[in-house]
Amino acid sequence: MKKLVLLFQAVFVVGIGAVAKCGVPEAFMGQELVPDIIPEAPAMLAKVTYPSGAEASLGNELTPTQVKDQPTVSWEADPKSLYTLILTDPDAPSRANPKMREWRHWIVINIPGEDVASGEPVAEYISSAPPQGSGLHRYAFLVYKQPSGKIEFDEPRLNNRNPNRGMFRVAEFATKYALGTPIAGNFYQAQYDDYVPQVYASLDSSRK
Secondary structure, three states: OHHHHHHHHHHHHHHHHHHHHHHHHHHHHHOOHHHHOOOOOOOEEOEEEOOOOOEOOOOEEOOOOOOOOOOEEEOOOOOOOEEEEEEEEOOOOOOOOOOOOOEEEEEEEEEEOOOHHHOEEEEOOOOOOOOOOOOOEEEEEEEEEOOOOOOOOOOOOEOOOOOOOOOOOHHHHHHHOOOOOOOEEEEEEEOOOOOHHHHHHHOOHHHO
């Protein structure tokens, strides 16, 4: 009887993992992140956990307050390979009128394995800050395996006070640096809350 229980538990855990893996492409296509930002969805789930305790879960709604601090992101990684992590908002200033698509919130390149802290941030993390009345925005995390080793980045680097983040194209970025298709991803949705004005106040308007 004990063996049967252990077998059931093992099958259950494997089944949950398979469902999570299979659900990623469907979720990205269901929320039209494919084709809005990428032509092909990642196959695996990237786990995203914020210091507030909030977690991204393939389109769940979080608040800007919950995601104000840089999250922990993990995925199935080869410790001998380098990766790129991107967080992008395709719905700037709104999903109905995305004339500033995309707004890059976070980019880290040359990550050894899944050790994001040891990677090279080229756009420091900025919280979600959807304008008031703009509805829900999608915030997509994408992880790329760097097939050719270290990236030599030749673009302006953005600190967390630099607002010049609009008109980004993650697909063009991936093409430029030969990153291919993202291997893992996740996303959440958020709309305006009372924390958003603090995000805008922290940006350096002189850089506009």
